[in-house]
Amino acid sequence: xxxxxxxxxxxxxxxxxxxxxxxxxxxxxxxxxxxxxxxxxxxxxxxxxxxxxxxxxxxxxxxxxxxxxxxxxxxxxxxxxxxxxxxxxxxxxxxxxxxxxxxxxxxxxxxxxxxxxxxxxxxxxxxxxxxxxxxx
Numbered sequence: 304x305x306x307x308x309x310x311x312x313x314x315x316x317x318x319x320x321x322x323x324x325x326x327x328x329x330x331x332x333x334x335x336x337x338x339x340x341x342x343x344x345x346x347x348x349x350x351x352x353x354x355x356x357x358x359x360x361x362x363x364x365x366x367x368x369x370x371x372x373x374x375x376x377x378x379x380x381x382x383x384x385x386x387x388x389x390x391x392x393x394x395x396x397x398x399x400x401x402x403x404x405x406x407x408x409x410x411x412x413x414x415x416x417x418x419x420x421x422x423x424x425x426x427x428x429x430x431x432x433x434x435x436x437x438x439x
Contacts, residue, residue, distance in 0.1 A: 324342040324343070325342055325343040325344070325345055325358075326340050326342045326343070326344050326345070327344075327345045327347070328344070328345070328346045328347060328348045328349075328350055328366070329347055329348055330347040330348050330363075330365045330366075331348060332347075332348035332349070333348060333349045333350075333351075334348065334349070334350045334351070334352065335350075335351045335352060336351075336352045337352040337353045337354070337355070337370070338350070338352060338353075338354050338355070338356075339354075339355045339356075340354075340355070340356045340357070340358070341356075341357050341358070342356075342358055343356070343358035343359045343360070343361070344356050344358070344359070344360045344361070344374075345361050345363065345366075346360065346361070346362045346363065346366040346367075346368060346381070347363040347365050347366050348365070348366065348367075349366075349367045349368075349369075350366075350367070350368045350369070350370065351369045351370060352369075352370045353370040353371045353372070353373075353385075354368065354370060354371070354372045354373070354374065355372075355373045355374075356372075356373070356374040356375075357374075357375065358374070358375065358376070359374065359375065359376035359377065359378070360372055360374040360376070360377050360378075361377075361378040361380070362377075362378070362379050362380060362381040362382070362383060362399075363380050363381055364380045364381050364398065365381060366380070366381035366382070367381055367382050367383075368381075368382075368383045368384070368385060369384045369385065370384075370385045371385040371386045371387075371388065371403075372385060372386075372387050372388070372390075373387075373388045373389050373390075374387075374389075374390060375389075375390065375391045375392075376390070376391060376392050376393075377390055377392070377393045377394070378393075378394045378396065379393070379394065379395045379396065379399040379400070379401055379416075380396045380397075380398070380399045381399065381400070382399075382400040382401075382402075383400070383401045383402070383403065384402045384403060385402075385403045386403040386404045386405070386406070386420075387401070387403065387404070387405045387406065387407060388406045389406065390405070390406070390407035390408070391407070391408050391409065392407070392408065392409045392410075392411075393405060393407050393409070393410045393411070394410075394411045394412075394413075395410075395411070395412045395413065395416040395417075395418060396413050396416060397413040397414065397415045397416060398415055398416065399413070399416045399417070400416070400417040400418075401416075401417070401418045401419070401420065402417075402418075402419045402420060403419075403420045404420045404421045404422070404423070405418075405420060405421070405422045405423065406423045406425065407422075407423075407424065407425065408424065408425050409424075410422060410424070
């Protein structure tokens with residue numbers, strides 16, 4: 304019984320790691336400047352600047368970031384032009400685009416995602432995981 308619970312914990316989606324509070328950059332917003340946040344961050348608008356977040360950063364399909372990102376967890380569904388640093392886990396979802404270098408422990412890329420840059424996996428033997436999104 305305990306073993307099943309541990310397997311379920313390991314298979315949880317990245318969204319399940321979301322904190323109770325989340326800062327939002329809405330789809331009609333354009334922000335210029337760096338952001339530091341203790342909360343999770345959802346970017347649906349445009350941001351020109353660096354992001355440092357102790358929680359999760361999620362870039363929605365409409366979201367755009369021009370700058371470097373430091374965050375434990377990252378979901379990319381939109382477009383990022385910049386480097387990703389100090390990440391535990393990154394998911395580049397279907398149609399997500401990342402143009403920059405990655406420094407992370409784990410990376411998963413969906414079919415139809417775009418990545419241009421270099422990957423430095425900080426876990427020994429770590430390799431990117433490819434997946435097919437089943438949700439539409």
